[in-house]
Amino acid sequence: MSDSKFTIPVVQELLDSELSERSPVPSLKEKILAIRDSLRPGQQQMADWQSGPLAISAVPGAGKSTGMAAAAAIAIARQYERSSSRRQLVVVTFTRSAAANIKAKIRKFLRDDLSLPQMGFFVYTLHGLALNIASRHSDLSGLQLENVTLITPTQSHRFIRTAVEQWIGNNQDRYLRLLEGHQFDGEETERLRRQSVLRTEVLPELANTVIHEAKSSGISPELLRKWSQQTTDEYAILSIAAGLYEQYQNLMRSRDFIDYDDMILAALRVLENDSARRIEQNQVFAVFEDEAQDSSPLQTQLLEILASDADNSSLLTDAMNRVSTGDSCTDAIHRVSPNSPLNLVRVGDPNQAINSTFTPADPIYFRQFCEECDRIERLATMDQAGRSTRIIIEAANFALTWINNQWLAKTNNGQQIPDNRQVPFRLQTIRPVNAGDPQTNANPAPVGRGLELYTPRDIHQTVELLSQRVIELFGEDPTKNSAAILVRENRQGRWLGEALAPVCKEHNITLYDVGERDRRSHVPQEILALLQFCDRPHSPDYLKAALEALVQRQLIPTQDLNALASLPEEFLYPSPLAAPQSETVQKAARLCRNLLRARLELPLYQLISFLALTLNYDQAELATADKLAERVNQQIAGNSSMSGMLSALSEIVSSERFEPVETEDSEERYTRRGQLTIITMHKAKGLDWDYVFLPFLHENLIPGRFWVPPQSQFLGDFTLSEVARAQIRATLHEESTIPDVSQAWEVAKNLKTSEEYRLLYVAMTRAKLLLWMSAAQKAPFTWSKPDNLQEQAPCPVFPALKRQFPECVMNLAAMIK
Incomplete structure (x- = not known):
């Protein structure tokens, strides 16, 4: 909806009348008004919030964090003015760095602009908030922090593998049906290959996907069954x-392990208790x-429960029933009304939802919240952005509109019906800021044409x-931009x-490859994979894991592992x-035999350092490996054995994030x-640069091929994990029936395609x-073999951009020197 339709709780005329008699020292209302006047229209709508639900849909570069910080500081000031209670504002964001950033901004507004104490609020990540609630009521949450070990979803692999083996042991008939696939002649080598694929790839991937999808939605194994x-x-x-989910849960409980979803479930168990819920709600005036x-x-x-009025039971009854039964949460938004007791402000951009195909995040819930808030005139739109020059804004808007039109033309047989739930993007375009905007150098002049399109x-x-x-x-x-x-x-x-390294070195340009640097965090896992192989070289699982590490480090060519x-x-x-073995197989076998020889000839305390050198680590990675070796050797002092080393290293890999040597x-x-x-x-989301280069925009990567890996095609032309994800989400979205396999696979394709376009x-x-x-x-067809060049179709948006912006298409003949 437009800004003019938005109903603000504090009418501007009332504020002006209250400020008609001015004192030499600005009053708190004057200071609030000064902050408000310094904001853009969309940010002002957030700052005008006083109670009830509010959705803010913000475009990239709109000043979302600044607007939220200003709105938070104003809300704290109003609470400070109207009440002597010690209720707090709770601000929840996605990452620890974002939490630190917005906390600093709120404090600055309180200190410098409002002359108020820097208190009255807490900033959490979502899991930090859940852990805080659960640990304060450990008797209700069942979470005894001193007795449990937290594992991250990406590090729960060992437990998922164990769950897979336990499920296979208890469900031989179903496992044999998977092994049979669509066609099987009983040949022994093929049977062993399929066993390896099912045990190490298909079933772990299915378990990992479903566990996180189900737990993040409060779905129990019983309800899934x-x-x-x-x-x-x-x-x-x-x-x-x-069955896999149930085995995983049993395994986690038996070993006192929890994951991040368990934190939220523990917090919700606390809030099921009337007394504890009132204690938590009475500490919060808004979220x-x-x-x-x-x-x-x-x-x-x-967040809904926490943001609810403790004295109003209508919202809580529904919410608590969903907590206890594990029912779908999507009906939450239908209770939103102008007089709702839900003091919840939600800020986001559905068009930047790029995590839903590999995490349980699902942008449909925020889209629905926006639609429902729009219906009751509680939707604010932050659509002005000062980050980019105008031609870049025009290109982004064109890409959004073109993709949606193509999508609708395809899915609706040419009938252009605007439905935000069908298309990849919410129908929201970026507008440049108004003249006199407070941002320095907003919508700057372009460098060159601002947009340059190449076809090398x-x-x-x-x-x-x-x-x-x-x-x-x-x-x-070089230091300017x-x-x-x-x-x-x-x-x-x-x-x-x-x-690029030689060119950058010649011209004294610093080149920083984030992917190379971030690989240091994988050092413990790679070292563990090689050590487990050295300990048990005849294990197919350990051999495959070691080979995967060697392929990842590009020490051996990609092949059928x-x-x-x-x-x-x-x-x-x-x-x-x-x-006879092929040359690539011989190279892999030779390297593996060298590892086994080192295991026999080197003392244990030197093994990790040797493996780090073998993996061709850079200086910082070697420093991380040395730190790891020191930690492991300390833990196994007095029990210096391979089993002790593997046990200590497994614990580090599975239950904690080992920090690399970089601060x-x-x-x-x-x-x-x-x-x-x-x-x-x-990884670039949330960041910006003066100059951005997007090479290799090809259709096989964006939107990409949704394909079945060759090794698992014996099961059919789909993957079990993506079918299960689509079926679970269809049920959560309250669709009339659960889609069959072919329908679910098409839904999964559409989800993936939409997300890839949003990523672009x-x-x-x-x-x-x-x-x-x-x-x-x-x-390349695949970037694991970059020298194998083939004709590749461009990303479909790219030719459309060239047609729309012909003046930005670069003449390569005139450029090559």
């Missing part, structure tokens, strides 16, 4: 998923949520053109880093009668001036002065 009775697929995918597009159902539930002949010419432009941009004063190359996957970044791992003895020490703030490190940063599009939109809107985009005519 009940849902599975409504499906008729030949494998009973949801039933298998429910502000940032990055609301990335919320899961359980997170939404927790191949990826090597891409590097030439990119290098040439970087040299020009950094030429006069910032620049980044955004890639879809780390392998592209690694290849680019190697190609399942075939190698299915018969470890034949791979490592082939008999004279065995078929500098990441956002500051990524956006440093005078530096060319190579970073993935996902995020990448485009990172640029301030220049957006450089290219799609080479020839590029």
Whole structure:
């Protein structure tokens, strides 16, 4: 809705009349008004909030965090003025760095603009808030922090594998049905290969996906099993998923482990208790949520309960019933009304929802919240952005509209019906700021044309053109501006880093490859994989894990690892009668035999350092490995054995994030001036640079192929994990029936395609002065083999941009020197 339709609780005329008799010292109302007047229209709508629900849909670069900080400070000031109670404002955001940033901004407004104490609020990450509630009421949450170990979802792999093995042991009939697949002639080598794929890939992936999807929505294994009775697929995918989920839960409980979803569930158990819930609610006068597009159902539930009026039971009854039964949370938004007791402000951008295909985040809930708030005139739109020059804004808006139109034309057989739930983007475009905007150099003048579109002949010419432009941009004063190359996957970044290093060195340009640096956090996991193989070289699982680490480090070529791992003895020490090994297999086997030889010849305390050198770690990674070796050797002092070392290392990998040897703030490190940063599009969200380069915009990556890995195609033309995810979400979205396998696979494809297009939109809107985009005519089919160039179609948006902005299409013949 437009700003003119928005009904503000404090009418401007009333404020003006109250300030008619001015005193020499500004009153608190005058100070509040001064902050409000310094904000943009969309930010002002947030600052005018006093009670009830409010949705803020913000475009990239709109000043979302500044607006939220100002609104939070004003809300605290009004609470301070109207009440002597000690109720607090709770601000919830997505990451610890974002929490620290917004906390500093709120404090600055309170101190410098309002002359108030820097208190009256708390800033949490969602899980930090849940842990705070659960730990204060440990008798109700069942969470005894001194007795439990927290594991992150990405590190629960070992427990999921154990759950898989336990499920297989208890469900041989269903496992054999999976093994049979669509066709099986009983050949022993193929049976072993399929076993390896099911145990190490298909079932762990299914378990990992479903556990996080279900737990984040408050769905128990029992409810998931009940849902599975409504499906008729030949494998009973949801039933298998429910069994894996149940085994995982039992395993976690038996070993006193919890994950992040358990934190939220523990907090919700506390809030089921009337007395504890009133204690928590009476400490809070409102909840502000940032990055609301990335919320899961359980997170939404927790914030709704906390933001509710303790004296009003109508909202709480529904919410608590959902907590106890695990029912769908999507009906929450239907209770929103102008007089709702829900004091909840949710800020986000559905068009920047880029986590839903690999996390339980689902943007549909924030979209629905926005629609319902719009219906009752409680939707504020922050659609003015000062970050980018106008041509970049025009390009981003065009891409959004073009993608939606193409989507609707395809899905509705040409009938253009605007439905925000069908299309990848919410129908919201970016507008430049008004004249006199408080942001310094808002919507700056472009560098060059502001938008440059290239079609090189191949990826090597891409590097030439990119290098040439970087040299020009950094030429006069390298420390003046910032620049980044955004890639879809780390392998592209690694290849680019190697190609650009000589040029950057020659011209004294600092090159920072975020993917290479961030790999240090994987040091413990890679070392563990190699040590487990050295300890048990005849284990197919351990051999495959070690080979995966070697492929990831590009020490051996990509190949079919399942075939190698299915018969470890034949791979490592082939008999004279065995078929000759290919050169790539021989190289892998030789490297593995060298590892086994080192295990026999080196003392234990030197093994980790040796493996770090073998993995070709850089200086910082070697320092991280040395730190790891010191930690492990301390833990096994007095019990120096391979089993002791593996036990200590497994505990580090599975139950904690081992911090690499680097302490500098990441956002500051990524956006440093005078530096060319190579970073993935996902990691670039929330950041911006003067110059942004988007090479390799090809259809096989954006929107990408939704394909079935060749090794698991014996199960059919779909993946179990994505089918299960789509079926669970359909049920949560209260669709009339659970889709069958083919329908669910199509839904999963659409979710993936939508998210990839939103990722491109995020990448485009990172640029301030220049957006450089290219799609080479020839590029690798897979970036694990960058020299294997083939004709590649561009991302469908790219030719449309060239048609829309012909003046930005670069003439390569005139540019190559």
